[in-house]
Amino acid sequence: MNASLGLIIGGLIPAVLFGVGALFQKRSNDIDIGQSDYLLCFSVGIILAALASVFLFGKTPFSYRAGFHAGAHGLFFGAGFVCIALGLTVYQESVSKLIPLVNMSTLVTVVLGLFVFSEYTKLNVPSLGVGVCLIVAGGWLVSLS
Numbered sequence: 667m668n669a670s671l672g673l674i675i676g677g678l679i680p681a682v683l684f685g686v687g688a689l690f691q692k693r694s695n696d697i698d699i700g701q702s703d704y705l706l707c708f709s710v711g712i713i714l715a716a717l718a719s720v721f722l723f724g725k726t727p728f729s730y731r732a733g734f735h736a737g738a739h740g741l742f743f744g745a746g747f748v749c750i751a752l753g754l755t756v757y758q759e760s761v762s763k764l765i766p767l768v769n770m771s772t773l774v775t776v777v778l779g780l781f782v783f784s785e786y787t788k789l790n791v792p793s794l795g796v797g798v799c800l801i802v803a804g805g806w807l808v809s810l811s
Contacts, residue, residue: 692761695754705744766808
């Protein structure tokens with residue numbers, strides 16, 4: 667397999683999709699939708715994506731243990747989206763400031779992945795350190811804009 671293709675399909679395309687999705691979240695909140703209704707409608711979109719995935723890739727193995735972890739991911743993801751909606755509506759933050767800060771979730775994932783999955787054995791730690799500093803500096807600069 668081509669490693670670059672994996673980074674494009676698994677990294678760049680989701681970044682674009684999540685970035686565009688944030689605009690739809692902002693528009694939805696601007697039009698006035700409650701967090702519960704937003705999550706229900708958001709979930710319908712995820713179900714449609716899941717159905718398309720079944721048709722594209724066919725039936726895959728399932729275990730309840732894996733399903734539990736997937737559900738936990740959905741719970742954290744949904745709770746995060748409620749917080750974003752509150753930032754957009756209650757606190758009137760701009761999407762151009764808020765979402766770059768939200769995307770600093772990368773740092774949480776990196777740190778947890780280092781320890782939970784022992785990924786520190788496979789990474790170039792100095793490069794990671796520089797990248798972390800750049801992400802933090804970028805988030806800080808965007809929040810000041």
